[in-house]
Amino acid sequence: MESFSLILAIVVVTALAFDFTNGFHDTANAMATTISTGALKPKVAVAMSAVLNLVGAFLSVEVANTISKGLVDETGIRPEVIFAALVGAILWNLLTWLVGLPSSSSHALMGGLIGAAVASAGVGSVHGDVLVTKVLLPAVAAPIVAGVASMLASRLTYSLGRRADGRAAEKGYRAGQIASAGLVSLAHGTNDAQKTMGIITLALIAGGSLAPGSNPPVWVILSAGMAIALGTYLGGWRIIRTMGKGLTDLQPQQGFAAQTSAATVILASSHLGFSLSTTHSVSGAVMGAGLGRKGGVVHWSTATRMFVAWGLTLPAAALVAALAEWVCGFGDWGTALVAVFLVAASFAIWRISRREVVDHTNVNTGDEPAPEPAGVVTTAIAAVTPPPAGPGQELTATVAAPAAAPSGTKAPSAATPV
Secondary structure, eight states: OOOOOHHHHHHHHHHHHHHHHHHHHHHHHHHHHHHHTTSSOHHHHHHHHHHHHHHHTTSOOHHHHIIIIIIBOGGGOOHHHHHHHHHHHHHHHHHHHHTTOOOOHHHHHHHHHHHHHHHHHOGGGBOHHHHIIIIIHHHHHHHHHHHHHHHHHHHHHHHHTTTSOHHHHHHHHHHHHHHHHHHHHHHHHHHHHHHHHHHHHHHHHHTTSSOTTOOOOHHHHHHHHHHHHHHHHHOOHHHHHIIIIISOOOOHHHHHHHHHHHHHHHHHHHHHTOOOOHHHHHHHHHHHHHHTSTTOOOOHHHHHHHHHHHHHHHHHHHHHHHHHHHHHTTOHHHHHHHHHHHHHHHHHHHHHHTTSOOOTTTTTSSOOOOOOOOOHHHHHHHHTSOOSOOTTOOOEEEOOOOSOOOTTSOOOOSEEEO
């Protein structure tokens, strides 16, 4: 086997940098609802999530093997190709973080790897069957399955809690929400940290430091887990604000249902080796929970922006990675140029973000989305949802008031008992 070369070291460092961005980009998946409902203080929530992400990294290597052995032909991949893939993934993560959109870090990495591999070795270097069955199909199914499960779970929790004491029930659901948030964090470490493990393992194989077909070494598992944990602790506060307040207004019952449903989907997919997007799963679960409460309104304008970002993630990261691979093809100076561009672009995005700082002190106090009328889906589901409140429990839900009331009539209150 060859020695650990300079380019290989650069690739490993860049992969860990991606893992770091994955951590703060996806903190919202585990803790946005917990923070928005007040179940945990922001800094406590991200610290808890960071520890559980690190623990989760050691639970499985199936997703890592999907990336290192299944998605692309490892025999035709050079370390420079993986470096270019990481450039595309990191830049997409930073851009979507800047605008507060919860896009998929997983798909950014997949897109970058596909674009760089195609630019280097042609379309044949990508295993299309693995791409479809373990990346694209789960991407479509995950938010739907998690959303439906979360909607049904929300209805069930309200139905079971009709006769419960209001304050006692809310306290219990907050405790359950903390536990389910921990489960999501554990699932995120199990699924997402493995993607970096897989990409580093692929680089080590490409550079001759590991034999083809090898599993991730222990030091790779440990470093990937620590990088994602550190990123998680710093907190992607912009995306937490969007997930916690921008999609829908959640009560503790809904937060518990959303996180439990998402964690179940993520953990099941991890053990099956599906490179699932935790962002897709959690976002779908949050929207499902919003639809599961009578009077709940999903902000479809925010959801539409998020869907567009999801659709652009794979091709955008692939395009940037393909261009980076083309420049790297000119030799060492080309690779150095791409590295300088990555650092400069990352710094520029960070500088722009400082114009409006979002952190743990104001994550729940930003501007709320403008009220919007309930859409067809929301109205139809709300119409058949039984009232959650029962004897001994009074719950209120915020609903969008009409733009204007007819002359001579009294406008309804914004907070209407349901």
